[in-house]
Amino acid sequence: MSSTFDQVATIIAETCDIPRDTITPDSHAIDDLGIDSLDFLDIAFAIDKQFGIKLPLEKWTQEVNDGKATTEQYFVLKNLCARIDELVAAKGASA
Amino acid sequence: MQLEYFHMIDRIVDLKVDEKTIVVEAQVPKESTIFEGHFPGYPLMPGVLLIESMAQASGFLLLGVLKFERMPILAAVKEAKVRGSVFPGDLMTLEASVAHEGSGYAMTEAKIRVGGKLRANSTLTFTLIPFPNSDMRGYMDAVAQRVGFPQQAVSP
Numbered sequence: 001m002s003s004t005f006d007q008v009a010t011i012i013a014e015t016c017d018i019p020r021d022t023i024t025p026d027s028h029a030i031d032d033l034g035i036d037s038l039d040f041l042d043i044a045f046a047i048d049k050q051f052g053i054k055l056p057l058e059k060w061t062q063e064v065n066d067g068k069a070t071t072e073q074y075f076v077l078k079n080l081c082a083r084i085d086e087l088v089a090a091k092g093a094s095a
Numbered sequence: 096m097q098l099e100y101f102h103m104i105d106r107i108v109d110l111k112v113d114e115k116t117i118v119v120e121a122q123v124p125k126e127s128t129i130f131e132g133h134f135p136g137y138p139l140m141p142g143v144l145l146i147e148s149m150a151q152a153s154g155f156l157l158l159g160v161l162k163f164e165r166m167p168i169l170a171a172v173k174e175a176k177v178r179g180s181v182f183p184g185d186l187m188t189l190e191a192s193v194a195h196e197g198s199g200y201a202m203t204e205a206k207i208r209v210g211g212k213l214r215a216n217s218t219l220t221f222t223l224i225p226f227p228n229s230d231m232r233g234y235m236d237a238v239a240q241r242v243g244f245p246q247q248a249v250s251p
Contacts (some may be wrong), residue, residue, distance in 0.1 A: 038170060041200050041220060048197055058199040 004051075004081040005048065011046045014076075025078035030071060053087040098127050103148040104189070107243050110159050115193035117156035119242070121148055125184045140181040145215045146172055149205035152189040153219050153241065159202055161223065166231065167201065171220035180215040181207070187214070195224060199223055233248070 002010075005025055012029070013020040026076050029035045035043065044055045063069035073079055107120040115250055130138030150169045157167040183188060188233055191205040200222050207215040228234040 041170065041197070041222075044197055044200070045195055045202060045220075048195065054198055056198050061199070 004084050005077060007050060007079060008081055008084065010041055010045065011050065023077065025076075025081070026054040027077050028072065029077065029080065031075075047084065051075065051084055051088050051090055053085070053088045055084075074081060096124055098124065098129055098144070101147065103151045103240075106244055106246070107155060108151060108188070110156070110245055112159050115156065115160055115196075117139035117152060117159065117191050117242050119152045119155060119189050119191075121187040121189060123181060123183055123185045123187060127183070128185050130183055131192075132149065140183075140185075142175075142177045142215075145177060145207055146175050146217055148187065148189060148223075149175075149191065149207060149217050152218055153191040153205050153221065153237075155244065156191045156193065156203065157164070157221060157223065158239070159244070160196070160201075163232075163235070163239075164230075165223040166226050167221035167223055170200070170217060170222045172251065173202070173218035175215065175217035175218060177215045179209075179212065181209055181214050184245065185209045194218065 009020060009023040012023055012033065012035070014019060016033070016035055018033055018035075023033065025031055027054055029040065029043075040057075050056055059076045060069065064071055064074070075084065104119045104121050106120045107117065108120055110118075111117070129141065129144075133139065133141050141159060154167045154169075157165075161167075186209065188208045189205060190208070191203050192202060193203040194204050200220060203221070204218050205217050206213060213245060226235070
């Protein structure tokens, strides 16, 4: 099975027409890849479907807006993938 | 349907909040200034208004699913196909279902039929925002009453 990062990078490449080889674990989805909020909804949708989770985008956005978190914590891809792994694990634990 | 007010939907026929589906009706008026330009001698409903009708049907569905705690705002038209013309005087039956409910957004699939025949379909994305003010919330309550929104679906 491919890694979470590989799956997310493929989703981003296909959803936003970004060359796959330019997407790295250290890429910031917004600052480096130029993904806007509307495109990110498509990515979130694909991630939700592929991993069977619900990315808490509203909570993350609120935390960033309130200064309680930085965009790097959620939108640098290695960090995003770590969040996804946590959500998948939590889902498995509650199943 | 009151085209000048963008009131596309006349009546909610069936709303199943648990199944996340809705059926509504929209009676296209026989006369409108829109048809004078679109087109002289061959009046038909503009495709963008068919999309708007599907968006409003989807919007009512999401309002019901969310119990009026959020306002759905059209964000993206993923795919829309106008498969046949809709003419003045036609009664449109619209069906919508929630394809995905995300965090702060939702996607729906909607269809328009006239006389049982599919005329248009689309996949739509909505952002789900808090009501920005009491005026808008009050207006939507009035709209809900106008279209016969089931009261049990309005109250949390």
